[in-house]
Amino acid sequence: MAKLLQQHSNAAGWAPPSVQKRWLLTLLIMLSVSTLIALLIKSAFDSCDPPHPRNFHVDASNQPVKDFPKSIKTAPSPLSFMKSKLVLLVSHELSLSGGPLLLMELAFLLRSVGTEVFWITIQKPTETDEVVYSLEQKMSVRGVQVFSAKGQEAIDTAFKADLIVLNTAVAGKWLDAVLKENVPRVLPKVLWWIHEMRGHYFKLDYVKHLPLVGGAMIDSHVTAEYWKNRTQERLRIKMPETYVVHLGNSKELMDVAEDSVAKRVLREHIRESLGVRDEDILFAIINSVSRGKGQDLFLRSFYESLQLIQVQKLKVPSMHAVIVGSDMSAQTKFETELRNYVMQKKIQDRVHFINKTLTVAPYLAAIDVLVQNSQARGECFGRITIEAMAFQLPVLGTAAGGTTEIVVNGTTGLLHSVGKEGVTPLAKNIVKLATHVERRLTMGKRGYERVREMFLEHHMAHRIASVLKEVLRKSKSHPHS
Numbered sequence: 258m259a260k261l262l263q264q265h266s267n268a269a270g271w272a273p274p275s276v277q278k279r280w281l282l283t284l285l286i287m288l289s290v291s292t293l294i295a296l297l298i299k300s301a302f303d304s305c306d307p308p309h310p311r312n313f314h315v316d317a318s319n320q321p322v323k324d325f326p327k328s329i330k331t332a333p334s335p336l337s338f339m340k341s342k343l344v345l346l347v348s349h350e351l352s353l354s355g356g357p358l359l360l361m362e363l364a365f366l367l368r369s370v371g372t373e374v375f376w377i378t379i380q381k382p383t384e385t386d387e388v389v390y391s392l393e394q395k396m397s398v399r400g401v402q403v404f405s406a407k408g409q410e411a412i413d414t415a416f417k418a419d420l421i422v423l424n425t426a427v428a429g430k431w432l433d434a435v436l437k438e439n440v441p442r443v444l445p446k447v448l449w450w451i452h453e454m455r456g457h458y459f460k461l462d463y464v465k466h467l468p469l470v471g472g473a474m475i476d477s478h479v480t481a482e483y484w485k486n487r488t489q490e491r492l493r494i495k496m497p498e499t500y501v502v503h504l505g506n507s508k509e510l511m512d513v514a515e516d517s518v519a520k521r522v523l524r525e526h527i528r529e530s531l532g533v534r535d536e537d538i539l540f541a542i543i544n545s546v547s548r549g550k551g552q553d554l555f556l557r558s559f560y561e562s563l564q565l566i567q568v569q570k571l572k573v574p575s576m577h578a579v580i581v582g583s584d585m586s587a588q589t590k591f592e593t594e595l596r597n598y599v600m601q602k603k604i605q606d607r608v609h610f611i612n613k614t615l616t617v618a619p620y621l622a623a624i625d626v627l628v629q630n631s632q633a634r635g636e637c638f639g640r641i642t643i644e645a646m647a648f649q650l651p652v653l654g655t656a657a658g659g660t661t662e663i664v665v666n667g668t669t670g671l672l673h674s675v676g677k678e679g680v681t682p683l684a685k686n687i688v689k690l691a692t693h694v695e696r697r698l699t700m701g702k703r704g705y706e707r708v709r710e711m712f713l714e715h716h717m718a719h720r721i722a723s724v725l726k727e728v729l730r731k732s733k734s735h736p737h738s
Contacts, residue, residue, distance in 0.1 A: 505717030
């Protein structure tokens with residue numbers, strides 16, 4: 258794709274609109290594949306506030322929680338030792354949400370080194386679903402073998418597998434439902450990949466086998482700490498050896514983020530479709546629309562920022578709020594509330610709702626600032642945050658969850674409190690970045706440097722490789738394996 262963009266760069270300046278639009282359509286189709294695994298979507302650094310990252314912390318059993326180097330030199334194939342191994346991936350669902358897409362990315366990384374990869378989905382719609390069908394086809398094309406989560410084939414594959422990856426806490430219920438009395442036989446070779454931060458996932462029915470698995474892999478330190486405390490206090494069980502693995506941006510997304518021609522074309526197209534000018538300032542939140550993602554509080558902050566600018570008589574370009582992840586077909590009460598608020602405040606010309614999409618790159622190219630406004634405990638990690646930083650965008654984020662391990666407050670973005678207490682601080686931060694162009698650009702550049710240093714695909718691959726080696730080593734020494 259980079260070569261295609263480079264070939265087009267010489268002609269992009271003078272090609273007629275019809276040609277540019279045809280080329281853009283081709284580019285967007287390519288992006289829909291290359292950024293599929295980079296959506297919404299939901300690691301090895303401690304909180305960004307301390308000057309030096311820690312090397313480990315203690316899990317519920319007072320064992321060190323291993324962590325791995327944050328900035329690792331690119332290696333040809335960090336997962337090459339997985340060649341010819343058999344891995345079973347168990348996903349609670351197959352959708353466009355962060356967990357399943359992240360597991361798909363792991364599947365493709367393993368396939369690239371010759372691993373035999375099998376995939377099962379626990380919860381599937383009874384009727385044909387276009388998204389599920391499309392994602393299964395993409396996996397099939399890449400050599401991932403997809404079959405039913407129930408039945409003898411699933412049982413046999415679990416027994417034969419060198420490694421089983423359970424994706425999300427909910428996937429734990431598959432063990433008893435399918436393997437039944439054979440559960441102890443597979444636990445030593447299970448790696449449990451946890452992405453959740455919500456309290457309702459802490460059910461014994463889901464995670465009762467957690468203490469006996471080969472290991473747990475969690476996307477951020479704050480989430481690992483939360484699981485350690487929560488499982489011990491609420492469920493009276495101990496976490497297994499736990500590995501913190503920060504995520505990384507795909508090579509495909511980085512190709513687009515680092516290509517000025519691609520970004521310019523995408524920026525012009527998206528802004529034209531929204532009816533905004535090049536000099537206008539766009540603040541966007543890119544997440545599934547739900548109360549936990551904080552779109553309602555973001556709109557309140559945005560409206561308050563417009564009021565501040567008016568009262569203080571500040572001269573700034575026209576500001577717009579973009580909400581990517583909308584789904585009016587579902588007609589949720591929350592989304593209706595958002596749209597009613599916009600109409601009530603008479604800011605329809607300033608707020609743009611974009612349907613949920615596979616392609617986040619065009620919107621990252623078009624906006625000026627990303628708002629990561631997840632509430633309560635925040636994001637487990639927040640993949641969209643490092644994607645935005647790859648596009649040299651500053652981030653306005655809540656001081657919660659994995660965001661605090663990605664965004665360096667005052668350097669790559671600005672943090673604010675969760676809840677209603679964060680509405681005014683976020684509004685003021687919006688005004689700060691709207692009125693200080695150089696600060697906005699400098700933060701974006703520093704965010705990009707941070708991504709290059711620690712949040713690339715090869716960083717993630719090295720970290721995951723270290724975890725897989727540990728789990729495989731322990732499972733081989735176990736009598737049940």
